[in-house]
Amino acid sequence: MLRNILRLEDITMQFGGVVAIDNLSLEVNENEIVSLIGPNGAGKTTAFNVITGVYAPTNGAVYFKDKLIVSNFPKGPMKKIYAGQNNGKYTTTIKKTPDQITKLNVARTFQNIRLFKELTAFENVLIAKHMRSKANWLSATLCLNYKEERKMREEALELLDILGLIDVKDEIASSLPYGQQRHLEIARALATEPELLLLDEPAAGMNPQETLELTSFIHDIRSKFNLTVLMIEHHMDLVMEISDRIYVLDFGKLIASGVPEEIQNNQTVIDAYLGVPDDDEE
Amino acid sequence: MKTSKNLIYSLILAVVTLALLFFLEVNKAKYGMAYTVLTKGIILAVVAVSMNLVTGFTGLFSLGQAGFMAIGAYVTAIFLIPTNSIEEVYYMSGVSPAILTFKTWLESTPLWFQSLLPYIALTAGGLVAALFAALIGIPVLRLKSDYLAIATLGFSEIMRAIISSPQMDTITNGSYGLKKIQGFSSLIQVFLIAAVCITFMILLIRSTYGRAFKAIREDEIAAEAMGINLFKHKSLSFIIGSFFAAVSGGMLAMFMRSIDAKTFTVSLTYDILLIVVVGGIGSITGSILSSLLVTASKEWWLRFFDSPLYIGSFQVPLFKTGFRMVIFSVVLLLIVLFYQRGLMGRNEFSWDGLAKAFNKLKSKSSNKGGSKIA
Ligand SMILES: Nc1ncnc2c1ncn2[C@@H]1O[C@H](COP(=O)(O)OP(=O)(O)O)[C@@H](O)[C@H]1O
Ligand SMILES: [Mg+2]
Numbered sequence: 227m228l229r230n231i232l233r234l235e236d237i238t239m240q241f242g243g244v245v246a247i248d249n250l251s252l253e254v255n256e257n258e259i260v261s262l263i264g265p266n267g268a269g270k271t272t273a274f275n276v277i278t279g280v281y282a283p284t285n286g287a288v289y290f291k292d293k294l295i296v297s298n299f300p301k302g303p304m305k306k307i308y309a310g311q312n313n314g315k316y317t318t319t320i321k322k323t324p325d326q327i328t329k330l331n332v333a334r335t336f337q338n339i340r341l342f343k344e345l346t347a348f349e350n351v352l353i354a355k356h357m358r359s360k361a362n363w364l365s366a367t368l369c370l371n372y373k374e375e376r377k378m379r380e381e382a383l384e385l386l387d388i389l390g391l392i393d394v395k396d397e398i399a400s401s402l403p404y405g406q407q408r409h410l411e412i413a414r415a416l417a418t419e420p421e422l423l424l425l426d427e428p429a430a431g432m433n434p435q436e437t438l439e440l441t442s443f444i445h446d447i448r449s450k451f452n453l454t455v456l457m458i459e460h461h462m463d464l465v466m467e468i469s470d471r472i473y474v475l476d477f478g479k480l481i482a483s484g485v486p487e488e489i490q491n492n493q494t495v496i497d498a499y500l501g502v503p504d505d506d507e508e
Numbered sequence: 509m510k511t512s513k514n515l516i517y518s519l520i521l522a523v524v525t526l527a528l529l530f531f532l533e534v535n536k537a538k539y540g541m542a543y544t545v546l547t548k549g550i551i552l553a554v555v556a557v558s559m560n561l562v563t564g565f566t567g568l569f570s571l572g573q574a575g576f577m578a579i580g581a582y583v584t585a586i587f588l589i590p591t592n593s594i595e596e597v598y599y600m601s602g603v604s605p606a607i608l609t610f611k612t613w614l615e616s617t618p619l620w621f622q623s624l625l626p627y628i629a630l631t632a633g634g635l636v637a638a639l640f641a642a643l644i645g646i647p648v649l650r651l652k653s654d655y656l657a658i659a660t661l662g663f664s665e666i667m668r669a670i671i672s673s674p675q676m677d678t679i680t681n682g683s684y685g686l687k688k689i690q691g692f693s694s695l696i697q698v699f700l701i702a703a704v705c706i707t708f709m710i711l712l713i714r715s716t717y718g719r720a721f722k723a724i725r726e727d728e729i730a731a732e733a734m735g736i737n738l739f740k741h742k743s744l745s746f747i748i749g750s751f752f753a754a755v756s757g758g759m760l761a762m763f764m765r766s767i768d769a770k771t772f773t774v775s776l777t778y779d780i781l782l783i784v785v786v787g788g789i790g791s792i793t794g795s796i797l798s799s800l801l802v803t804a805s806k807e808w809w810l811r812f813f814d815s816p817l818y819i820g821s822f823q824v825p826l827f828k829t830g831f832r833m834v835i836f837s838v839v840l841l842l843i844v845l846f847y848q849r850g851l852m853g854r855n856e857f858s859w860d861g862l863a864k865a866f867n868k869l870k871s872k873s874s875n876k877g878g879s880k881i882a
Binding site: 278280323324325328329333334336340341342343344345349352353354355356357358359361363366367368369371375378414417418 | 708711712715716717719720722723726727729730731732733734735736737738744748854
C-alpha cells in the first residue's frame with residue numbers, strides 16, 4: 227500500500243525578485259527512493275531548505291505523514307512583488323525551525339558537506355543523538371544520565387560500524403577523505419533516527435568506484451533503517467539505477483516526473499540538459 | 509593499566525597541591541606574594557573557564573564578564589559585611605532599609621546557616637547574574653550571535669554606571685564602594701570553591717549538552733539540522749557562564765575585602781579575555797594554567813622591572829614604575845605571534861600528552877645538529 231510520507235503543494239520560493247522555485251508540487255511515498263534532478267541553479271537545494279525549515283516558502287504547503295508542517299502565503303512587501311501562482315489559495319502560516327523538523331524524523335545531508343569539522347567522527351554522530359536525550363542539563367552535568375549516555379555511545383558506535391567508519395571513529399572529521407566525509411554525514415543524519423532522509427548530492431566529489439558503491443549502500447540503509455529517501459543527484463547512472471521515481475526541475479519549475487524510463491526518453495528533459503554536461507558538475 | 513597509572517599521577521598531583529596550599533597557609537607571612545598570586549590566579553581561573561565555556565566551546569563572543577562579576581561581587585559583599593559594621597560602611601549616605609532588614613534577618617538565622625553564608629552569598633550572586641544574563645540573552649541570542657559582544661559590553665558599562673550612580677548610594681555606597689567584606693578562611697577554601705566551580709563546568713562540557721555547545725560552535729546550520737535548538741542551548745551556555753563569572757566576582761570581593769565600581773571596568777574583561785587567549789580558546793586546563801601564569805607574571809615575577817636597576821653606579825634607564833606592563837605586553841605579543849592558538853590550543857592537559865611532549869623535547873635535543881628526519 228502506498229502511503230505518502232512527504233507532500234509539497236504549490237511551493238513557491240521567491241528571494242526578492244528571483245523565483246527560485248515556481249509552484250512545485252511533489253510526493254514521496256513510504257519506502258520509496260525518489261530523485262530530484264535538474265541543472266545547476268534549478269532550485270533543488272532550495273526545495274530541501276524549504277522542507278527542512280531553513281527557509282519559509284513564499285507560498286504553498288508541506289505535509290509530512292499527512293500532517294501540515296509548513297504553510298505560508300505572500301505577505302508584507304512580498305504581497306506586491308509576488309510573481310508566483312496560486313496567490314490566495316493558502317491562508318495559514320505555519321513555520322518550523324530546522325531542529326523542529328529534524329525532531330519530526332526528517333534528516334538531511336548537505337551539498338557542501340557540513341560536518342563538525344574539528345570534532346571526531348564519533349563525536350559527530352554522538353551529537354546527533356543529543357536531541358533524543360531526556361536528561362536536562364543539570365542531571366547531564368552531574369552524570370545522572372549515565373545509562374542514557376552509555377546507550378547513546380553504543381548506538382553511535384553501532385552506526386559507525388554499519389557505515390564502515392569504525393576504524394576512523396577517533397579521527398578529526400575534516401581529516402577524513404572526501405568519500406568518508408560523505409558517509410559520516412549520512413551516519414550523522416541516521417543517528418537522528420529519521421523516517422525520511424534527504425540526500426543533497428551524496429556522490430558529489432566521490433570517485434567512480436565510490437559512486438558505484440553508493441547504489442547498493444543507499445539500498446542497504448533504506449532496508450536496514452526502514453527509510454524513505456529523497457535524493458538530489460547529478461550522476462545519471464546512479465539516478466536511473468536507484469530511483470523508483472524521478473522529478474525534474476528546471477529554472478524552478480517542474481518539467482517532468484515519472485519512472486526512470488519515462489524520464490530517460492522525455493524530450494523536454496533531454497533539452498533542458500542539452501549542452502549542460504551536468505554529469506560531473508558540483 | 510594505563511588509566512590507573514594516570515589516576516595515581518593525578519592523585520599525587522592533588523596531594524602535592526594540597527600540601528603546598530597547607531604549607532603556604534602556615535607560612536603565609538613569609539610567602540605573602542605567592543599566597544596572593546595563587547588566590548587571585550585561581551579566582552580569575554574560574555571566570556576564565558566560564559568565558560571559555562561561552563566563547564571557546566559555544567562560539568558566542570560575550571564581553572560582559574566585568575558586569576557579571578560586579579553583580580556577583582556586590583551581592584556577595586552585601587551578604588558578607590558583618591551586620592554590626594554595616595552602618596559604618598554606609599556612613600556617607602546611609603544604608604537602605606531593605607538591606608538593613610535583610611541583614612538583621614540573617615543575624616537571626618541558625619548558626620549552621622550562618623557558617624554556610626559565604627557559599628550562599630556566592631551562589632546568590634551567581635543567580636542574580638544568571639537572571640540578568642537571561643534578560644540580555646533572550647532578545648540578543650535570537651538574533652545572530654555577533655550582536656552578543658556589543659550587547660554584553662554595553663551591559664557591562666551600564667552596570668558599572670548604575671552601581672556608581674547616586675541613586676544607588678544606599679545599596680552600593682556609590683563611589684565609596686563596599687568595605688569590611690568577610691574574607692576567605694584559608695587558601696584551601698579558595699581552591700576548593702574554585703575546584704567545585706571548574707569541575708562543574710568541565711562536567712557540563714563533557715556532557716551531551718557540552719557536545720551540543722561544540723556543535724553550535726563548529727557549524728550552527730548543521731547543529732540545527734541535528735535537532736539542536738540554537739536559542740535554548742546558546743542561552744543555557746551564556747547563563748551558566750554568567751553565573752560562574754559572578755561567582756568569581758564574589759570570590760574577588762572576598763579576596764579584596766573592599767570593592768568599588770572601578771574594579772569592574774572593561775579592562776577587567778580584557779584581562780580575562782587575554783588569559784583565555786593565552787591559555788588557548790577551547791582549553792580548560794589552558795585557561796587555568798594561563799590564569800596562574802598571567803597573574804604571577806603581572807603581579808610578581810615582572811615586578812623586578814618596576815624598581816630602578818643599577819649596574820655599578822649606572823642606573824639602567826626604563827626600569828621604573830610601569831615598565832613591567834611594557835614587558836608584559838611584549839611577552840603577550842610574542843605568545844600570540846608564536847603560539848597563535850595559545851599555550852594549549854584546544855588540547856587539554858593529560859599525563860600522556862605531557863609524556864609525549866617530553867619525549868619530543870628529548871628527541872629534539874638529541875637530534876640537534878644531526879641530519880633531519882622527515
Ligand atoms: N538565500 C538565497 N538568496 C537568494 N537567492 C537564492 C538563495 N538561495 C538560493 N538562491 C537562488 O535560487 C536558485 C536555486 O538555487 P539552488 O536551489 O541552490 O539550486 P540547485 O541546488 O538546483 O543547484 C539560484 O538561482 C540561487 O541563486
Ligand atoms: Mg544544490
